[in-house]
Amino acid sequence: MAKSETTSVNRKTEIISAAIEVFAEIGYYRATTAQVATRANISQPYIFRFFSTKEALLLAALEVSWARVIESFRKVVESASPEQLETDLIRAYSDILNSYQNEMLLQMQAQTIQEDAIREAMRHGFGEVRGMVLDAFRAAEISNPEERTLLFLARGMLCNISAALNMPELMEN
Template sequence: MTKDAKISVNRRIDIISAAIEVFAEVGYYRATTAQVAQRVRISQPYVFRFFATKEKLLLSALGVSWLRIIESFRQVVELAPLERLEAELISAYEKITKYYRKEILLQMQAMTIQEEAIQEAMLYGFREVRRIVLEAFHIAKIPNSEERTMLFLARGMLCNIAEAIGMPELKET
């Protein structure tokens, strides 16, 4: 990879990271690409060099946030002992919500955005996470795997809400 290509990749990552922060802080509709550019200390036209629209920037940010969860869950499924699978998945998600809180807030906001491409990105993420968890629960021979998967995902959503509104008692077991 050439030096210019590395700079370009790094700049793209910087822009997506800034977009996650800005979108999570002020919301997608109120956020501007100028705010994202300012966060990265670049010009707004430079943002458009990488992302033709604000929606494409959001889609990339959502892709990063979903990939983090998907890859984390895949790693747990690959490495965790079957008897600790669910606990390890919970632990992995707790770490994500702790260290990547703004990504979770971004996803929560994206659930309410009705643009088709954004809804498709959210559906893809949820379906992939559901598929990974359900398949792992089946392999681990967890009784009522489908119901347990639904409860696992529902509890995760409740934890997201608890985090967003500052109500930690909703996360307690």
């Protein structure tokens, strides 16, 4: 990859990271591309070199956040024993939530956005995670894999709410 291509990829990644922070902190609808540009230390017009609209930027940010979850779960599925699978998946999600809380806050907000492209991105992300977990639970011969997958996903949503509201007691057993 040529230096200018590398710089361009890095800059795009920096813009997406800045957008994740800004959108998570003040909300997608209140956030402006000017605020994202300020956070990324670039000019606002430079954002539009990579993203045609603020919605396109949000879609890229959601893609990054879902990719992180999916890749983390993929690593667990490929390496965990059947006995440790669910525990290791929970630990992997907890690690993501602790390290990338803004991404999870972004996903939570995106669940309420009614634009078709955003809804489709969220359906796709949830669907891919659900399918991966369900397939892994079936392969591990976990009893009632559909119900266990549902409970796993519900627990993940509760983890998100717990983190968003700073209510760790929601996760206490």
